[in-house]
Every structure is written in C-alpha cells, then in structure tokens.
Amino acid sequence: MITPPTPGVPQESKVPVEDLDYRNAPGTRIHLRARQRSADATVWGRLALQLPGFLTSLLVVVGVGMLLEAWLGPPAWLPATLWLGSGTLAFHRPSERFLARHVLGLQHPLPAELATLAPVWREVTARAGVDGARYELWIEESDDLNALAAAGHIVAVTRRALEHLPTGQLAAVLAHELGHHTRGHTWSGLLAWWYALPGRLTWRGLAAGTVKLVRFTSGFSYPAAGILVVLLGWLAFATLTATYGLPLLLLTLPYLTAAVGRRAELRADAHAAGLGFGPMLAQMLQGLPAGKETGAADGTGRLARLLASHPDHRTRLHHLQQYL
Incomplete structure (x- = not known):
C-alpha cells in the first residue's frame, strides 16, 4: 500500500522495485496532485x-483568406480565425482518436x-499523483522497443515493448x-508543428x-535557365540585404x-527516475542496440547528432x- 499522504502534499514511492506487484489496485485510495500538468523551460x-514559423504561417493563411474573399466572398479574417482556433483540437478527444488511428497508426489494445x-x-x-x-x-504495431506520448492524452507502446519488456522496465517507459x-512537452510539440x-x-x-x-527553362535554352538562376540569386541576395540577413537565422x-527536444527527453527521464524507475530505465537503455531507439543519435555523424531528437x-x- 502507498504510505498515507500528508494533507496537500503528493506522495511518490521512491522504492526502485524490479517487478511491480500492482499495489495500487482499483479501489485503492490514491492522492492526486492539485496540478496535473505544468510547463517546463523546454x-x-x-x-x-517556432514563433518565426508561426508568423510565416499566419501570413500565408491571411493571404489565402484575402484570395478567397476576392474570389468567393467570405470575409478574409474567417480562415485565419478558424486556423488560430484549430489548435484547441489537440485536447479534443475525438480529434485525438483520429490522430492516433489515422496519422500515428495506433490501435486500441x-x-x-x-x-x-x-x-x-x-x-x-499512482506514484506520480496523476x-x-x-x-x-x-498500441503501435512495431518491432522496436519504443513508446510515445502525443497530443493531450495519448500514451502508446509498441507491441514488442509490451510483449518483451519486463514489468519494471515497461513501467519505466510509461513513466x-x-x-x-x-x-507539457506533448501539447507544445503538437501545437508548434501544427501552427508552422x-x-x-x-x-x-x-x-x-x-x-x-x-528544369523546364533549361529544356528550351541553357542560357535562359542561367539567367533565371541569376535572377533568383539576385532576389535572394536583395531579400537578405533588406532584412539584414535575418532569414539566415532560420537555418x-x-x-x-532538436537541442530543446533532447533536453525534454532528459527531463522525462528525470521524471521517471524521480518516481523510482531510474534503475529499470537504465537497464532498458543498456539493452537497446545503438541507434535502435527512435530519434536517437547513436552511431551517426556529428551533423546528424545535432539534428537528433533524442x-x-x-x-x-x-x-x-x-538516481541509481
């Protein structure tokens, strides 16, 4: 049983058990945190x-709205308003299920x-007070030992992880x-992707x-294609000059x-370890072949490591x- 909590203070078991005995069975009294979610620095x-990408997307949507107003008549602000409000679907359960099934390819267990x-x-x-x-x-149909969290409420594990990981390591992955x-990593990642x-x-x-x-121009005349390339290069140079080279920062x-994403992974590891699953998480990582974890940078070049999400x-x- 979980130690009775002090009023107002969530209790987390720190005992690093290798195999869980499901002490928190249905009906067991569990103390829940007052704040179920937060947002860390990542x-x-x-x-x-993602702010530059968001502003660029906003300009695109506003431009589309102006074209639609000129051609079809609806107000130009309508597409932009609908697009801005569409981010709330990240926490809409039916939309999440559609995302899980048809975008992520997940299945109900x-x-x-x-x-x-x-x-x-x-x-x-129960350990986390959540x-x-x-x-x-x-469930994700995959031969990888992996799991994922998405949107506001999606938690998935691969079938291989479910069938082959010991109970303690499976708990560490879920933690x-x-x-x-x-x-807050999941909702912020989804919104950043959607609005960009x-x-x-x-x-x-x-x-x-x-x-x-x-290519089309070069099919008729190589000199014409060369002139086109020069014009495009001049346009790019003029744009960089007029904006003081700021677009280069987008590179x-x-x-x-990717660096922020790697930091988020380490924070999620710390969360699991803080609940007592550090040893099991370390065992799982030690058992994974290099580069077999989704997004990991093992065995790759320096540039690929800088772009790795894990x-x-x-x-x-x-x-x-x-934590060990």
Whole structure:
C-alpha cells in the first residue's frame, strides 16, 4: 500500500522495485496532485523557436483568406480565425482518436493486452499523483522497443515493448511518457508543428516549383535557365540585404529545436527516475542496440547528432546516474 499522504502534499514511492506487484489496485485510495500538468523551460523554448514559423504561417493563411474573399466572398479574417482556433483540437478527444488511428497508426489494445498494460499504468500514475483515467492507452504495431506520448492524452507502446519488456522496465517507459505529458512537452510539440505547417508547406511548394521552373527553362535554352538562376540569386541576395540577413537565422532553427527536444527527453527521464524507475530505465537503455531507439543519435555523424531528437544512450545513462 502507498504510505498515507500528508494533507496537500503528493506522495511518490521512491522504492526502485524490479517487478511491480500492482499495489495500487482499483479501489485503492490514491492522492492526486492539485496540478496535473505544468510547463517546463523546454516548452517555452520550443514555442519561442517556432514563433518565426508561426508568423510565416499566419501570413500565408491571411493571404489565402484575402484570395478567397476576392474570389468567393467570405470575409478574409474567417480562415485565419478558424486556423488560430484549430489548435484547441489537440485536447479534443475525438480529434485525438483520429490522430492516433489515422496519422500515428495506433490501435486500441485488445482485452488481453489491456490486462497487462492497465495495471502497470495504474501503478505509474499512482506514484506520480496523476489521474491515469484521463489518458488513453494505445498500441503501435512495431518491432522496436519504443513508446510515445502525443497530443493531450495519448500514451502508446509498441507491441514488442509490451510483449518483451519486463514489468519494471515497461513501467519505466510509461513513466517517461507520462513525464512528457505532465511537463507539457506533448501539447507544445503538437501545437508548434501544427501552427508552422502552412508556412512549411508553402516553402516546400515554392522550392519545388522553382526547381521545376529551372528544369523546364533549361529544356528550351541553357542560357535562359542561367539567367533565371541569376535572377533568383539576385532576389535572394536583395531579400537578405533588406532584412539584414535575418532569414539566415532560420537555418539554425532545426538545430536549436532538436537541442530543446533532447533536453525534454532528459527531463522525462528525470521524471521517471524521480518516481523510482531510474534503475529499470537504465537497464532498458543498456539493452537497446545503438541507434535502435527512435530519434536517437547513436552511431551517426556529428551533423546528424545535432539534428537528433533524442540524446544518445550514453548521455541518457550519464544523467540517470544520480538516481541509481
């Protein structure tokens, strides 16, 4: 049983058990935290880094609204208003289920799978003082030992992780994903991606269109294609000069965003370790072949490591040492 909590103070078990005995069975009294979610520094860092992409997307959506108003008649502010409000769907349960099924390719666990997964999840959330019923458990058909947290309430593990990880290590993985939710990493990541999407798609379309235009022109005349390339280069130079080279800073955003993502992973590791799952998480990391974890940078070049969304195993194990 969990030690009776002091009023107003959430209790977290620090006993690093290797195998859970599901002490927090249904009906057991569990003290829940008053604040179920928070936002750490990585959340604000990620949102700040996505501000240029958000402003670019806003300009794109406003431009589309103006075109629609000229052609079809609806007010120009309507598309922008709907787009700005669409971010709330990240916490809308039906929208989350659509995202889980049709975008992430997840499946609801079968009764036998849920019988294995639910008690472990109950133990993890009880230790954290979190209402586990707020979240939905999903299964990913994959041969990787992995898990993910997304949107406002999605927690998923791969089938291989469910079937092959010992109970303690499975709990450590779930505690890590719970840390992403309670610290705000999931909703901020989804909103940053969503609100930068129109600008990103427009940029890709312009880049692809420019390449096709140059190829099309070169099919008729190489001198004409050369002139077009020179004109595009002059336009780019003029833009950089007029903006004091600020667009060049956008080239650093992928590296800065990846650095913030790696820090978020370490914070989620710390969350799991703080609940007593540090040794089991370290055991799981030690058992993973280098580079087999999604987003990890093991065995890659320096540039790829800078763009990796996850720290390498050695770095994660180093930060877990204080909890072992």
